[in-house]
Amino acid sequence: MLLKRRLGLLAWLLTSSALFAASSSLRVVGSTTVNPVVVRAAEKLKAEKGLAIVVDTQGGSSGGITALADGRADVAMASRPLTDGDRTKYPKVDFRPVEIGVDALAVVVAKDVWEGGVRALSAEQLRSIYDGTFKNWQELGGPDRRIAFFNKEPGRGTWEVFVHWLYGDAKKAPHVAHLEVGSNEEARTKVASTPGGISQLSAAWADGRRVFPLAIRLPDGRQVTPTKEHLADGSYPLARPLLLITNGPPSATAKALLDYLLGPAGQELVRAAGYLGLRDGAQQAAPLPQKGTRPTRSVGALLAAPFPRPQP
């Protein structure tokens, strides 16, 4: 009898445990590109206001969005725009993206490739590298070296943006199995130490000493480098927003985080991480700072036209 009651209590405990006073921490999950900014913001908020914010990066941008949709996260960090695919996959989710900055996605190469003369590539050429048509840098005007392509892991915002720009849709990307890298740091280290190396990387990490960012050759022949100016004026095609996404209106803690990141201290963190802050777009376009105006063309345009449009 006693045993029965004990077992019953145990069973009730386990099954109703989901109802137990869950910790009131804010759960933030997603992109490793956005992570450095959010982790530091969370630390500051904890120190200043005692807010409990838990941050993790499992699964990258797509993993974060999935977690948000599942209810496993309160805020998703993403380094790519939300797509129709996301909305169709999760019709019940009320995605509320908030942009905290902009990052350029650079295609970086190793020193020997850079010094061998390869300074710019077009989308066409990048497609041929990605699907394995070109295997040697010589075919692209570079040194006689095999092309060592380090592909970003699935789920990483960097990969999604890159593939979207090349093929228009992640699903249309050819199925190739390149060597995978996870984080920006890992990509940089691998490219730097491998002759013939090339990878997609957040432009903030392309330091021009260990790895070198290529310019993109546009269809009209212009070569656009991934600088902050080109990012701000919209000429560099591979730009991506840094987003924090909630399901429905943000909770109090989430709002505190968002407000912090949109405010001067948070934007300073964004800039310190090497990304473009929200106001920088306006500052580049209009030298005289105009108080209170939201940035005009580039950044707003990014939200309107979700992905960099695929190049022919």
Added chain:
Amino acid sequence: MRRAVDRLFWGFAGAATALALLAFVAIAGAILSRAWPALSWRFLTTAAADGGASGGVGWQLVGTAVLVTTALAVALPLATGLALLVEVFAGARTARLLRLGLYVGNGIPSIVFGLFALAVFSKALGWGKSWLAGGLVLGFMILPTVTVALAERMAAIPLKYREAAAGLGLGTSDIVRAVILPQSVGGLVSGAMLGLARAAGETAPILFAAAVFSGATWPAGIAESPVLALPYHIFVLAQDSLDPAATPRLWGAAAVLLALAVSVSAVALPARLAAHEEARRV
């Protein structure tokens, strides 16, 4: 000729041994030398900051302590019951089956336990990331280790003690309480130490359903209460190093984990070695 072959033989054996010893020295040396700048008492007690680039591993140690305590709380009672079953209560065939089961259980890869935690606790029970999920699977994972250490100790109790107790008229349960359990405490302790070392150092079981990288402190409640953990901290930084400046601290965290695992294993050493030495000196 025979002499030469012999010399070669012993040379090979000696060289192999030297290599094995060198491995340990090299590993410990590599870690400690790189970790030295970051190690200090403050390192152990402050929280991580800047995503691991500064600060210490205080909360990671707390999280690991929470997980390990839970694991032991689960494993010790179950191990006692199982060991008694194998050594005292079960018939020969059942005991053999149980032993085989312990072997198999000991060999199950830790990532499988991690997936189990994800599927059962995180998904099915809806706990999300929870310290309890981590503690429970860690407990299951170390169960064979603890059970075997305890069972061996029980098996080593001289038969005459049990016979004497039986001769005094004690029933089996009483014999267990009066003779077997007290005499095998050493086995429980050494098993617990081994289990502790393993539970503290494992990443895979807590990877999916228990640990997060930053922001957690003391768990509150069961569901949605992750913890920080030292092995997971190292794992994330090793791939996603947010900052090259984090490197000395990364080595420092590794040194702390190493010191923890090695010192706990060292406590269990005498018992383990003694058991091995006694064995089969036929």
Added chain:
Amino acid sequence: MKFWAWVAGGLVALIGAALALLFVVDALPVFRHSGFGAYLFGSEWFYRAERFGILSMLYGTLAVAAVALAVATPVGLGTAIFLAEAPLPRRSRLLIKSVVELLAGIPSVVYGLLGVLVLREVVFRFLAPWEPLSGDTLLTAGLLLAVMTLPTFVTLADDALRGVPAVQREAGRALGFSRGEVVRRVALPQALPGLVAAGLLALGRALGETIAVFLVVGRQDNQLPSPWWSPAPLAASGQTLTSKLGGAETFLAYDDPLHWGAMSGLALVLVLLVTATTLIGGRLLVGRGGIRAARG
């Protein structure tokens, strides 16, 4: 007391069964989709295209384990012979054994870190003539695993050798064998079942290791040797069952039954592989009443 012991046993048996059943049930969708054979022997894994073939991961797992054993067995055997047969003072023997046991206590993430920050560079430089893409190769993972499985092998091999009765050794000496010859002609052949078991249990450990392998194996899918006997993939990145499970796809698969089924299938195959090796090795040991090997 007896009651609680049986409750404990029942509970543990239940959990073990639940674990096995869980993966079988969860993996069903992918078997229905691809067919069991296509899943096991399919050479392509592209989860976006819903193509799930794990052959390259099976290859990776076995290749890494093979490298690990190839390195660990000679070194481990030599060490075990030295420990068991050389005329050492008791103190020295205990000291060496202690160091080996401590080696076993090093957490796998620490090995992984050493692999990432140290071993990777070494292998990259070593393989330079063959122009590897990076130092993350199956070889690197295998070498790391060799050090990790060494203690297991040494301990069990030492036990096996010491289990050979002294009487037999004395007989050998009486026949005029030198110490070394006694080992080679008497002890080793007699200890062979135990040694094989030691190898199998070390293999089981190598098959199941995740974290260290994950960090240095390169995680590149669909790497298979062509022709099939070529050792070239060893110098290139690869993927093992465990490195796939420990990666991002497990989270991506969370709410997709087919993808999750594919991942559960990986776990199932892994458990079956490891259980098989452990059972065979265990039978060789348990038969001799040697439960101590299960200490791990």
